Structure formats: C-alpha cells, structure tokens
Amino acid sequence: MTIGLTHYLVLAAVLFGIGSLGVMVRRNAIVVFMCIELMLNAVNLTFIAFSRFRGEMNGHVIAFFVMAVAAAEAAVGLAIILNLFRTRKSLNVDEANLMRH
C-alpha cells in the first residue's frame, strides 16, 4: 500500500480532533495549551502534505510561519498562565470563575 495524500490528511484531522477534544475535557491550563499546540501542528501537517502533493513550496514556507506564530503564542500564553497562578495558586481553568453570576 502506498501512502497517499489522504492518509496524511486523515492523520492531521485525527490530531486536530484529539487537540480540540483535549481543549474541551482537560482542566489544567498548561495541558489545554499543549492541546492547542497539537492543533496547530495538525494544521502544519495539512499544509505540508498538500504542498508536497501539489509539488510546490508554498505550504512548506507557511509551516515555518505557523511555527513562529506558535512560538510567540507560547511566550504570551505562558506569561498569562503564570500570572493566573500568581493570583490564585491554581492552574485549574474551572476554578477561574470569579465572573460567573
């Protein structure tokens, strides 16, 4: 069996699904953040698969941009999570409910 475009797309879709499921069910802010990174990497895989099978470089370049954006997002995100931890000594996102009336 040759591995074709569809296999890569399905793998990416599954990874994306695992990521979004993780965002919904996990309660630790860091783990939720890791799941978001997983989603971004699934997107990268999609880009690269399409790019490879179309025989052009655009998707490869885009993947680098996405990685750069993900790195910046990690910097900002971890700072925000750290700040939340400082104010309430917990990383559980369900306990972040001050504003729920």
Add this chain to the structure above:
Amino acid sequence: MEITFQASDLWGILPVLILMVFASVAALMEVFAKPDTSRSFIAGFSVVGCLLALATSYWQWKGIDGAFQVPLFGKMLVMDAFSTFFNMIFIIGAMLASLLGARYLREHNADFGEYYALVLFSAAGMGLMVQSRDLIVLFINLEIMSMAIYVLSGFVRKNRRGAEAALKYFLMGSVASAVLLYGVALLYGGTGSTDLVAMREAFNADKALGDSIIVKLGMVFLVGGMAFKVALAPFHLWTPDVYDGAPSPVTAFMAAGVKAAGFAVLIRLFTVTFGYDALEFGAEGKGWVGLFYALAVATMFAGNLAAIPQVNVKRMLAYSSVAHAGYLVVGIIVGAFGDLSNQETAGTVIGGNGAVLYYLLTYAFSTFLVLGAISLFGKDGEEFVHLSDFAGMGFKRPFVGLALTLGLLSLAGIPPMGGFFAKFYLFREAMSLQKPELMWLTLIAIVNSMIALYYYLRVIVFLYMKEPTREVPVFESKGAVAVLCIALAAVLVLGLFPDTYVEMARRSLESLALR
C-alpha cells in the same frame, strides 16, 4: 511564487509603520524611564504617533484613486480606500485608548508604558490584517492583533478578574486561531493558493470546486474562526467574561477595533473571494449565505436576551456588542445579494456592506463614549460597574452622566445620535432588495433593537432617577474628558450630517467591488 519588494511598497503601509515605530519606542521609553514616576508622557508620545499615522492615512485616502487597489510586497498586501478607511478607525481607536489609559492605569496601580506599546502594536496588526490579500499574511496579522489584546486584557496584573479574563481570552482565542488556520490549510489544498484573488479565479475556473468537501469544510472553519473574533453566537461565550474582566479602556478598544477588523476581513473575504458569482456553489446554489442567516438570528437573540438580566453594566455592554455583531451580519448578507456594481450608486445607496462600514464607524465612537465614561468608576484595581453604582451620577458628575447617556442612546439607535442612522441605513438596504427572507431578517433585527432599548434605558434611569446606595469612587481625568468630547462630537456629527461619512463608506467599497 515570486515576491518582489520595492522601496515604494513601504509607502503603502506607512501609517502602520509609524504605529510600529512609535510602539517600539514607547516600549523602550518604559525601560529607560525613572521608576515610580508617572508614565503619562508615554501616553502623550503614543497620541502623537497616532496623530501622525492618522495624518498619513488621511493623506493616502485623499491621494488614492477611489476604484483602485495598489498591490504591495508581491501581492501579499494591498492598499485601497477600503483598508485606509478602516486604518483610520483603528488609529483613532488606539489614540482614544491611549488617552483613556493614562489616568486609568495610575488609579489602578498599573502605570506601565507597555500599555501604549501594546495598544499601538495591536492597532498596527489590525491595519495590516485589513490590508492583507493573502490568507497567511492575514493570519499572522490577526495574531499580532490578538496577542497584544490578550496581554492588554490582563494588564492590571493584581486584579484577579483581569487575570482570568486574559486566560479565557487567550485559550479560546488560540483555539479559534487554530480552527481558522485549519480552514486556510484546507482551502489551500482545495484551490492551490492562499491568495484571495487566485482563489477566486480557481473558483471561477472550476465550478465544481465549491462542492468539494475540503473547500466546504475549509470555509466553515474559516468563518468559524472569524466568527469567534467578532463574537457571533454560538462562538460568543467568551465575550461577557473578557469584556467584564478587562480594563475598561481595553474593553472599548476591543469592541471598537477588533470587531471592526474582523468584519472588514469578512467583507473583503466574501467580496473578493467567495462573493456573488463564486458564492453560488454547486447544485444547491446556496453557498455560505444560509450559514450566515442562522448566525445572524442566533447572534441577535443570544446577545439581546442575555443582556436583559445583567446588573453588571460591562457585562450588559458585552452582550449588547454580541447583538450589534448580529445586526452587522445582516448587512453582510445583504451585501452578498447585491453589490454596488449592480445597483444605483447615486445618492446614499450604499449597499449592505456600505451600511456595515458606516455602522462600525458609529459603533466605535459610541462604545468609546460609553466605556470611556464607565472607565472613570473605580480605584485600586476594582471597577465599580454594578448598575446601582451609577445611581445619581447624572447629577453628581453631569458631564460624565451626559456622555454615558448619549452613548447609550446612540447604541440604542435613537435620533439624533449616529447609531440611529447606522441602523437606519442597515435596515433600509436590507429592505431595498425586496427579498422575503431578508424582510424577515430585518423584522427580527428591528424587534431586537426594541428589546435592546430596555437595557440601555435602564442604565439612564439609574443615572438620573435613583438614589445612590454606596460611596463610589469616580476619578477626574483630563484624558478621559478629551476622549468623551471627541467621541461625543463624532457621534453627533455622524447622526446629524451623515452624508459625508456615508460617501466615505461608499467610496471605500467601490475600491473593493471591482475585483
């Protein structure tokens, strides 16, 4: 793909470049400033930067040929009247947010110069986002805008509500970005390009393309991601918490800027790429319009019904901003049915998208008027935004009370405020196409505006007809007074002499309608 880069391309993004330079210098000024001194001078510096950027933007607006797009940086960006129009909104928003911030931050013990740097960076991101012609450039600029806003919403670090707001906005926003990016990836796979015009050509060349599951999924994900940014139901659940927890000047900037940027991108996307002919996909010929009907109706009701029981005025405003996003979607639907090219362009006929542009302009000033007034209520990291905190304030602080009242009336759409004409044009354009489904939609929108009257007027009742129950700290601020004066003047001018600005909106759209 060959990317050519000319020095002249830099002129096309000059306002954004000015914002970025001023933002970087503002961040450096904070580093070299003496500790424990007021950072108001950075606010002044940031306002100077905004004025300079506004002047260049206006100069571009005057110089640009109405129906012309200037491609920049190998067709990655464009400059046209449309992007310049929105650039001016963002720059004014950044200026008002800087003016509001100076005193607010000192009162809340968070007087750091990064605030101004982040506001300017975010405005620069919005500007480039609207100028993007390539979906990847669009995504990167969306992130530049969003990341600055994530940090800004938690800017008062000691405030636990702010920290929570930042976390929620960050997590939800990142998920939305990932979903949007997945949409871009699928569309890239389907059409072979991320360039908006090339995608359009691919759709035109192969009508069956619209039926492919990859393209359909890609569009749904793309719209879902954008719907999050502009807070459409059912992607609006973050809005109340974030608008409530974020500092009021940031909330105003978010409501005015991010919303305008999101809708600008939606308009460009659906005019340039998925518009009119390309819209009628495959056998059903429905395309994405049906999806937007559902979004519009759900958003209007979700916003308005949830706003009614709110006793926290900022939460109420958050839900009302959701409702306003619903009205704006009606405008986008109308814009999809008929653009300027197949309508009379004489007079004040501006099409659905033109009405959206005018609406966003008035909405930006109205929110700054309301939230600018509200930002004065509070001290030491705590904002006093309960309904009862406003009791009697109309007499105690007449100017603040008046500004708040007129801002709320404008949001409610009562003449002679700008908000009235915004709604008037929107509904008139929707009715003018004489399609039964649009009539229904307009009727729902009108019913919703009436529901909205209740919760807007209730604040005014508290302002003038109730006795105060507790001592509420309200600080004095020259910056805020300046903001209120500017916003008040703008809202009144937009309400009394709308023609100039309607013409501006029409001209912006003309640059878009051609391709």
